[in-house]
Amino acid sequence: MEYVYTSNSQEDTLSFAKQFAEKLNKDDVIILSGELGSGKTKFVEGILSYFNLENQISSPTFTIVNQYDAENFPIYHFDVYRLKNISEFYELGGDEYFGNGLCLIEWGEMIEEALPEKYIEISFEKSDVNVRTIKICYRGVDR
Numbered sequence: 231m232e233y234v235y236t237s238n239s240q241e242d243t244l245s246f247a248k249q250f251a252e253k254l255n256k257d258d259v260i261i262l263s264g265e266l267g268s269g270k271t272k273f274v275e276g277i278l279s280y281f282n283l284e285n286q287i288s289s290p291t292f293t294i295v296n297q298y299d300a301e302n303f304p305i306y307h308f309d310v311y312r313l314k315n316i317s318e319f320y321e322l323g324g325d326e327y328f329g330n331g332l333c334l335i336e337w338g339e340m341i342e343e344a345l346p347e348k349y350i351e352i353s354f355e356k357s358d359v360n361v362r363t364i365k366i367c368y369r370g371v372d373r
């Protein structure tokens with residue numbers, strides 16, 4: 231199933247992401263794809279705000295993965311842009327996070343072969359300076 235949303239501002243993206251987060255399960259794997267500055271981190275911030283964690287967000291560009299603790303489970307926020315290949319992802323134990331917390335993976339299409347069978351793909355397109363086309367695709371996930 232695919233769902234398309236047009237966001238007209240960063241606040242719009244934040245509130246849409248917060249609403250989207252209501253339906254998430256603690257073991258979901260979500261990949262966020264789209265060019266630099268298309269709103270992937272902003273969307274993650276919106277998800278975190280649903281769990282009252284938005285103040286803790288920092289970009290995992292250099293660390294590859296950051297952990298935030300929701301009330302009953304961890305949230306793992308990845309940015310795999312800097313990984314050279316899939317082996318580097320396995321070396322840091324990346325796939326062991328799947329199923330053990332909510333996983334949000336910026337540039338996740340780069341590690342597609344390591345992804346579980348069921349995941350949610352969110353793609354972002356810069357349609358104008360402040361406009362983003364956000365597509366949500368449930369891959370193998372019933373929702």
Ligand SMILES: Nc1ncnc2c1ncn2[C@@H]1O[C@H](COP(=O)(O)OP(=O)(O)OP(=O)(O)O)[C@@H](O)[C@H]1O
Pocket residue numbers: 237238239240241242243264265266267268269270271272273336359360361362
């Ligand atoms: N409708 C919108 N939704 C989200 N962000 C927007 C929107 N309009 C403008 N912006 C701006 O676009 C930028 C998005 O930055 P963000 O860090 O979320 O991108 P990103 O996709 O994570 O980039 P990167 O690939 O570098 O990690 C922010 O500066 C934000 O203010």
Ligand SMILES: [Mg+2]
Pocket residue numbers: 270271272289309336
């Ligand atoms: Mg980002």
